[in-house]
Amino acid sequence: MMSVIRKIHKWLAIIVGLQLIIWLSSGLYLNIADATKASGRQYLVKTKPTVVDIASTVSVKSVLTQYPNAQSIKLITLLDKPFFLVTLEKGLYAHFPNRYQLVNAVQGNRIEIDSTFAAELAQASYSGGGDISDVRIIETRPSAFPKQQNASWQISFTDEVSTQVYIEADSGRLIGHSNDHKALAGLMLMLHFMDYGRIGSFNSWQMIFFALIALWLSISGMIMAVTFTKRNVQRLKI
Amino acid sequence: MKYHKLSRQLHQWLMALIGLQFVIWSITGVYMVVMDIDYIHGDSLIENHQITIDATKVNYTLPALINAYPDAIEIELGNLLEQAVYRFKRKNSGNRVMVSAIDGSLLSPLTQDTAQEIAEFYYAGGGTISAINLIAQTPPFELSARHLPSWQIIFDDNESSVLYVSALTGNIVTKRHQYWRMFDWMFRFHVMDYQDSEIDNQLLFWIALFGLIAAFSGAALAYFRVYKPYQHKRKVSANNRVSI
Numbered sequence: 001m002m003s004v005i006r007k008i009h010k011w012l013a014i015i016v017g018l019q020l021i022i023w024l025s026s027g028l029y030l031n032i033a034d035a036t037k038a039s040g041r042q043y044l045v046k047t048k049p050t051v052v053d054i055a056s057t058v059s060v061k062s063v064l065t066q067y068p069n070a071q072s073i074k075l076i077t078l079l080d081k082p083f084f085l086v087t088l089e090k091g092l093y094a095h096f097p098n099r100y101q102l103v104n105a106v107q108g109n110r111i112e113i114d115s116t117f118a119a120e121l122a123q124a125s126y127s128g129g130g131d132i133s134d135v136r137i138i139e140t141r142p143s144a145f146p147k148q149q150n151a152s153w154q155i156s157f158t159d160e161v162s163t164q165v166y167i168e169a170d171s172g173r174l175i176g177h178s179n180d181h182k183a184l185a186g187l188m189l190m191l192h193f194m195d196y197g198r199i200g201s202f203n204s205w206q207m208i209f210f211a212l213i214a215l216w217l218s219i220s221g222m223i224m225a226v227t228f229t230k231r232n233v234q235r236l237k238i
Numbered sequence: 239m240k241y242h243k244l245s246r247q248l249h250q251w252l253m254a255l256i257g258l259q260f261v262i263w264s265i266t267g268v269y270m271v272v273m274d275i276d277y278i279h280g281d282s283l284i285e286n287h288q289i290t291i292d293a294t295k296v297n298y299t300l301p302a303l304i305n306a307y308p309d310a311i312e313i314e315l316g317n318l319l320e321q322a323v324y325r326f327k328r329k330n331s332g333n334r335v336m337v338s339a340i341d342g343s344l345l346s347p348l349t350q351d352t353a354q355e356i357a358e359f360y361y362a363g364g365g366t367i368s369a370i371n372l373i374a375q376t377p378p379f380e381l382s383a384r385h386l387p388s389w390q391i392i393f394d395d396n397e398s399s400v401l402y403v404s405a406l407t408g409n410i411v412t413k414r415h416q417y418w419r420m421f422d423w424m425f426r427f428h429v430m431d432y433q434d435s436e437i438d439n440q441l442l443f444w445i446a447l448f449g450l451i452a453a454f455s456g457a458a459l460a461y462f463r464v465y466k467p468y469q470h471k472r473k474v475s476a477n478n479r480v481s482i
Contacts, residue, residue: 013460017460020453028443054303059300061296072291073291074312075313076312203273203275211267214263214264218257224250225253
């Protein structure tokens with residue numbers, strides 16, 4: 001019996017062994033990583049919402065007649081200018097698929113966030129000394145924010161930690177900042193979760209398969225460890 | 239032979255000491271990867287209703303609102319059940335307020351009846367409400383303090399589902415069921431945190447470090463037990479072939 005357990009333990013360890021070392025090293029990294037650095041927020045400045053001069057804005061009713069499917073209309077400010085953010089399709093969470101339309105709150109016309117606007121929004125949220133080196137649209141799930149399903153603008157800065165700012169393309173919402181530290185922590189998480197498609201999930205078949213093998217490995221190992229300990233305790237008594 | 243014995247002893251002794259944590263890691267790990275994360279987050283517990291705003295019911299204007307609440311920020315026109323409402327924050331106090339979009343009458347904080355109606359409207363499970371509590375301070379672990387005050391609506395379904403409805407906005411701020419609570423426990427055991435659910439604790443560091451050494455010694459052991467004998471067999475059979 002024991003020799004069968006031993007044999008299976010050996011061969012399964014060969015299958016899952018490398019992943020086991022990856023789990024332990026990436027887990028160890030996440031344990032000792034500086035959480036503040038890994039958050040990617042080194043150069044993030046929080047903008048405070050301001051009171052809007054309502055007298056200058058068009059009426060919400062006129063926006064409603066333009067967008068009869070509106071689920072909600074939120075008065076927001078981007079670069080200190082007022083906008084109506086019209087939600088046309090509401091997801092369960094902000095990172096789930098949502099459909100928005102931005103409307104200039106003073107003129108009432110619809111606004112698309114182009115690369116220039118996105119770059120200005122990113123700059124306003126950034127306190128570092130770098131310059132913008134690249135602005136591009138990412139259709140879904142940027143690797144720094146793998147759960148974010150809506151399209152986003154990625155704005156890259158030339159600082160010592162390679163800050164990247166993500167702005168949601170439809171709404172202008174700041175998704176967040178990323179940098180080299182966050183990218184490394186993200187890589188470790190990806191390895192820990194075996195999330196090779198980078199979709200921010202650990203419910204994959206390869207993960208479940210390897211986890212089950214690891215479970216068998218640890219239980220059979222535990223049985224052997226108990227026998228090993230018993231034998232050594234007996235030897236010590238003699 | 240010396241290194242073979244060393245790696246075997248290292249692997250056996252280390253695992254005898256910390257092997258139990260490997261069992262805990264794999265049991266909690268299996269639970270977390272097998273359970274669908276969207277299910278764990280209770281996404282199937284609530285209905286994602288799409289309710290369009292009825293423009294004919296919006297008679298209260300933004301200038302009127304600002305007149306009544308000059309420090310209103312983050313103003314949002316939306317729905318409370320099927321009624322058009324404005325939700326906003328008072329800049330000076332930070333308090334959230336909800337008023338009717340029909341006539342501007344104050345709707346927050348919600349009454350128990352409205353909270354119950356909202357919970358029943360969004361709840362997608364098969365149970366009925368068994369208890370409702372208003373939580374105004376000292377929230378339970380599963381409710382963030384920034385959502386206070388909230389109504390806690392408990393259902394009698396198999397999963398012991400709970401919806402939390404903000405008493406100020408009428409929004410479902412969070413939800414829980416027993417498999418999510420179990421998931422939170424699994425996570426705590428996985429990162430060996432017995433204090434505050436943080437991953438950066440000393441205990442985890444030392445066990446993971448010794449675990450890594452144990453895993454490497456296991457890899458060395460696999461080398462001596464599997465690769466070496468295989469190589470030896472090949473050499474022997476090659477020699478035999480030459481002799482023939």
